[in-house]
Amino acid sequence: MKKSFIAASIAATLAFTNPVQADWQDTLVQAEGQTVYFNAWGGADNINDYIQWAADRIKDKYNVTLKQVKLTDTSDAVNRVLAEKAAGKNTNGSIDLMWINGENFRAMKDNQLLFGPFSPSLPNYQKYVNENARQSLTQDFGTPVDGMESPWGMAQVIFMHDTATLSKPPKSMVELLAYAKQHPGRITYPEPPQFLGSTFLKQALYELSPYRKALSQPVDSVDFDKITAPLWAYLDQLHKVAWRNGQTFPSSAEEMMRLLDDQEIDVALSFDISAASVQIDKGNLPDTVRSYVFTGGTIGNTHFLAIPYNSSATAGAQVVANFMLSPEAQIKKQTPTIWGDLSVLSYTKLPASDQAKFDALPRGIATLSIEELGKTLPEPHSSWVGALEKEWRKRYAQ
Amino acid sequence: MPLQKIKWTQWTIALLLAFPIAIGLIGTLLPAFQYFPPLGQDTLSLDPWHSLFEQGEFYASLKLTLITGIGAPILALWFSLSLLAWGYQRPFFRKIETLLSPILAIPHAAIAIGLLFLLSPSGWLVRLFSPWLTGFDRPPNWISVQDPYGASLIFALVIKEMPYLLFVMLGAMKSLQASDTIKACQALGYRRFTLWRKVLIPQLYPIIRLPIFIVIAFSLTVVDLALIIGPNTPSTLAVTLFRWFNDPDLDRRLMASAGAVFLMLVIALVLGGWELAHQIFSQATRPERSNGKRSGLSDNLLRSGVILGLMSLLSGFIALALLPIWSLAKRWRFPDALPAKWTWDNIDRATPLLIELTSNTLLIALSATLLACFIALLMLETLRRSTHYSTNKSSGYNKPHLFDWLIYVPILLPQIGFLFGLHVLLIYLNLNGDLCAIIALHLMYVLPYVYLTLKGPYLAYEENYLQEANRLNRQTWRNYVRIKLAMLKPALFTAFAIGFSVSIAQYLPTLIAGEGRYSTLTTEAVARAASGDRKQVGSMALLQAFFPVMIFWMAQYIPPRWTRWRLALKTSLRRINPRRNKKCSA
Numbered sequence: 002m003k004k005s006f007i008a009a010s011i012a013a014t015l016a017f018t019n020p021v022q023a024d025w026q027d028t029l030v031q032a033e034g035q036t037v038y039f040n041a042w043g044g045a046d047n048i049n050d051y052i053q054w055a056a057d058r059i060k061d062k063y064n065v066t067l068k069q070v071k072l073t074d075t076s077d078a079v080n081r082v083l084a085e086k087a088a089g090k091n092t093n094g095s096i097d098l099m100w101i102n103g104e105n106f107r108a109m110k111d112n113q114l115l116f117g118p119f120s121p122s123l124p125n126y127q128k129y130v131n132e133n134a135r136q137s138l139t140q141d142f143g144t145p146v147d148g149m150e151s152p153w154g155m156a157q158v159i160f161m162h163d164t165a166t167l168s169k170p171p172k173s174m175v176e177l178l179a180y181a182k183q184h185p186g187r188i189t190y191p192e193p194p195q196f197l198g199s200t201f202l203k204q205a206l207y208e209l210s211p212y213r214k215a216l217s218q219p220v221d222s223v224d225f226d227k228i229t230a231p232l233w234a235y236l237d238q239l240h241k242v243a244w245r246n247g248q249t250f251p252s253s254a255e256e257m258m259r260l261l262d263d264q265e266i267d268v269a270l271s272f273d274i275s276a277a278s279v280q281i282d283k284g285n286l287p288d289t290v291r292s293y294v295f296t297g298g299t300i301g302n303t304h305f306l307a308i309p310y311n312s313s314a315t316a317g318a319q320v321v322a323n324f325m326l327s328p329e330a331q332i333k334k335q336t337p338t339i340w341g342d343l344s345v346l347s348y349t350k351l352p353a354s355d356q357a358k359f360d361a362l363p364r365g366i367a368t369l370s371i372e373e374l375g376k377t378l379p380e381p382h383s384s385w386v387g388a389l390e391k392e393w394r395k396r397y398a399q
Numbered sequence: 400m401p402l403q404k405i406k407w408t409q410w411t412i413a414l415l416l417a418f419p420i421a422i423g424l425i426g427t428l429l430p431a432f433q434y435f436p437p438l439g440q441d442t443l444s445l446d447p448w449h450s451l452f453e454q455g456e457f458y459a460s461l462k463l464t465l466i467t468g469i470g471a472p473i474l475a476l477w478f479s480l481s482l483l484a485w486g487y488q489r490p491f492f493r494k495i496e497t498l499l500s501p502i503l504a505i506p507h508a509a510i511a512i513g514l515l516f517l518l519s520p521s522g523w524l525v526r527l528f529s530p531w532l533t534g535f536d537r538p539p540n541w542i543s544v545q546d547p548y549g550a551s552l553i554f555a556l557v558i559k560e561m562p563y564l565l566f567v568m569l570g571a572m573k574s575l576q577a578s579d580t581i582k583a584c585q586a587l588g589y590r591r592f593t594l595w596r597k598v599l600i601p602q603l604y605p606i607i608r609l610p611i612f613i614v615i616a617f618s619l620t621v622v623d624l625a626l627i628i629g630p631n632t633p634s635t636l637a638v639t640l641f642r643w644f645n646d647p648d649l650d651r652r653l654m655a656s657a658g659a660v661f662l663m664l665v666i667a668l669v670l671g672g673w674e675l676a677h678q679i680f681s682q683a684t685r686p687e688r689s690n691g692k693r694s695g696l697s698d699n700l701l702r703s704g705v706i707l708g709l710m711s712l713l714s715g716f717i718a719l720a721l722l723p724i725w726s727l728a729k730r731w732r733f734p735d736a737l738p739a740k741w742t743w744d745n746i747d748r749a750t751p752l753l754i755e756l757t758s759n760t761l762l763i764a765l766s767a768t769l770l771a772c773f774i775a776l777l778m779l780e781t782l783r784r785s786t787h788y789s790t791n792k793s794s795g796y797n798k799p800h801l802f803d804w805l806i807y808v809p810i811l812l813p814q815i816g817f818l819f820g821l822h823v824l825l826i827y828l829n830l831n832g833d834l835c836a837i838i839a840l841h842l843m844y845v846l847p848y849v850y851l852t853l854k855g856p857y858l859a860y861e862e863n864y865l866q867e868a869n870r871l872n873r874q875t876w877r878n879y880v881r882i883k884l885a886m887l888k889p890a891l892f893t894a895f896a897i898g899f900s901v902s903i904a905q906y907l908p909t910l911i912a913g914e915g916r917y918s919t920l921t922t923e924a925v926a927r928a929a930s931g932d933r934k935q936v937g938s939m940a941l942l943q944a945f946f947p948v949m950i951f952w953m954a955q956y957i958p959p960r961w962t963r964w965r966l967a968l969k970t971s972l973r974r975i976n977p978r979r980n981k982k983c984s985a
Contacts, residue, residue, distance in 0.1 A: 088826035104647035186540030
């Protein structure tokens, strides 16, 4: 009794003096030799290559083996954790780390399928992340992050056009419709519920609806029909003059870029700001393609890493998440020819040497600078995604 | 096979087959009635069904599924019967037969991607004629693929299914003594198409009924093909369910399970309706068939089927030929009919990955197929010796055995839903993500095809050869292998080749059992297809097609030469070491 009291008080004192470092040392020791199965969308070669690079570094530095399990859709991983819970497999789950945000995060968090909170105790998070820099760091599509996932990168919607066929691209939803009416069949967007398609709906809603403030509230608490009426009126008009008469839609950003290259469409969109440069480099787009954003700003968000509740390598997974937040990993990730994904670190919190490295990053010929990217519109509350998708499918997919 | 305990073996196999099926079914049925503890749902109710029937998209998807799922098998059957009637036993048709195997072997996803590139408005066909003939500097705004009526999906399904049906029919013809019938009918003055229509097809149909059912179930439930080339506003029911299962809103899973159960009912109803329609059709055409006329107007149906069938075969081949070109292309833009810039980069970059994928793929496919061949032989042997078969043998037609139904359940059930239920079992057994689990799940899908291919030749085997051998010496196992199996070589090789290609094509089973930890050429190709990058998909599809085609080619090439090679090897060995052989023969 007495002994344990003493031990507890020693632990408490230790915790007061230097809790994080001591804990982190434990985590590092525990992580050694672990294998972390990282479930991440595997549709892009450059991203897979980046993860492979990170895996090699992590193996060298921490003796943790990182294995990417390539997904076609993040919800496959959500499904798997769910199946494991169904079978009562509450330890030794098959997934140790997953790339996640938005609805998938909310679904997992609400159903207690996540391990944590862990991100605020990661050393690199404490050193380099400024939670106030962006709302999306603490509010993932309006769902409080609460330390249950660790930020990895930031994305923003960009548009692409081929300067050889279209010199002055439409820079707002209204201009886009006007352009489509002049050039029938050359404008389209990905099919919701593909996330970029849903984002297009949200972007249009921001620009068209007079009730912007309502978008940050849960959809149940507002008048959905009234707020979204201008959106559907707009889409009704757009679909009549859209690619393939609005009867079918591309399935992803990648397909849009292919259609842009084939000159079936005139404007493509992506959530990856360096997409155009990367694809030009690969020979998938002509070098006359350029990126641009709408004058009123475009939607941006943060993507995260989360650990399922039944992971068998939580220590290893935290080591990986921490490495991904290091300046080394974030600089590499923001390099346009590697991935071009925006850093989540606060520039002012970085040491001068790392700031210089960020400054020195080259940009691809079709990648916009941070200033050119302009204003970021926040994601609406995550409940909007489902509601918009449902209504869209009811109206246009039956 | 000198097998003891026939009954015991039979029941063990039946149980082994039935167990996963039962678990998969329960795993789909319970959530459909709101019982799903991980989401905190543990009271039975009809709510998932209510929400299913409230979805407008459900009805639209169902309509589309019925159109494509019934249309495609009808067309595929029509074309393949026509082609068979037109070319059977003609020399040039042998060449077409050997060409069938590539299409048979290539996974659906690859074919769909190739067709998409062939037929889309910016696709190869339009490019070929642009701009010099069409005047198109840019692709037209046509809806030639992913059309809302599902025509392009039907076309893709027909291209995939027709070769399979033709393959099965060619196998089945052997048991019909067709050449005698053809000779007799031709002597009576019947035209080629007429005698097929009136005499041979009605005999052929009962034998190939099960393969047709498989084709129908496949058309109604296919996911990957429909994802790529099917319409998306709405999609087919299977794709809609697939999306609901993957919806971040976890409660939608319950509704999706109800949908999966409904899809099973749809399959059962369509199959029943198909049989009924067949009965009515054959009743209605009976007077015409027996009117004694040596030709008829309906012959034109078969004649046009030949032309349409050849056209779809041709499109299939072109689509396949285009894929490898993509893997060598650097720039290939509309309206160029061939790439403007070529490169080895795509293949170079993919090589290390391809090696890993290939070894995984081969390991899984070879073990699953070998196991399937072994189990199929066991099953057929017990079937041959079971009482009801031997008594019916003389009548030439036998009632379907328990196996015949059990074994087809997995391929008749929609993979979505069913596999999710099965996944829970794998987790209980702690086999999830294990290579053995992948092989076991593949086995479940490979076995029916192997069994089906072997069944005819195995049961038709003239048992006297084996009995004679057993009378000469008592080494029954040795005789079984060296006499019976050796004589069944062609059928065994073909069954192996079919099983192998089925295994290579599996997408959802690999993904679910392997939990993504083991990638194969197919899982990777479908993942890449999602990105729409035809260059990568091109090199994947090339390899994906290479191995099955190789095996198919070997299955046709090796059996006739086996004995010659074996004897040549023996003679050359004897020449090297004459003394040892002398001792042996003494």
